[in-house]
Amino acid sequence: MKQRAKYKIIQSLIELLEEYPFEDITIKMICAYSNVNRSTFYDHFQDKYHLLERIQNYHLDKYKALLNSFYHDFHSIKQDQKKMYKFFLLVASYIKRREAFYKATLITHPNKDIALDYINETRDCYEKVMNRYETSIQNKHMFVVYSVGGQAGIIIDWLRRGCVESPKVIAEVLLANTIKLQR
Structure with a gap:
């Protein structure tokens, strides 16, 4: 399940990048798109910069x-x-x-x-x-x-x-x- 959530977070950022500049994307947006809560996001990544990296x-x-x-x-x-x-x-x-x-x-x-x-x-x-x-x-x-x-x-x-x-x-x-x- 953890890997699936991680994959959803990654896919969500990629989808968001198609619509928004990276600077405008927030953790809240990533979590909403991936349907995970913030704590799940932070289980995998330090912040959005770490995710992109x-x-x-x-x-x-x-x-x-x-x-x-x-x-x-x-x-x-x-x-x-x-x-x-x-x-x-x-x-x-x-x-x-x-x-x-x-x-x-x-x-x-x-x-x-x-x-x-x-x-x-x-x-x-x-x-x-x-x-x-x-x-x-x-x-x-x-x-x-x-x-x-x-x-x-x-x-x-x-x-x-x-x-x-x-x-x-x-x-x-x-x-x-x-x-x-x-x-």
């Missing part, structure tokens, strides 16, 4: 695990296009499944810190990949910054338009654009 960290940790897997299983863009496609597909599928959270925190009421966390983690991973494997790219850092910016733009636009395209289509676009950059 737990949700953010959960999703960011999942993303870091995907990046880590990508890094350890990658050799070259030209040789590993299927691996890159699979990575992009996993990311797009995860975002699609968690669309409410990502749309609320990146589109409806953007949280710059969350966006920067994802961008920085992606940039750091891509730079490690570029430094680990042989490549003909001259300015690796600028290539990574440009790539990450474009990929973030595609994901943000996809969320803004309601994730109309399938994750497969988004993965194909991300892969095609990454390959084009290699020319």
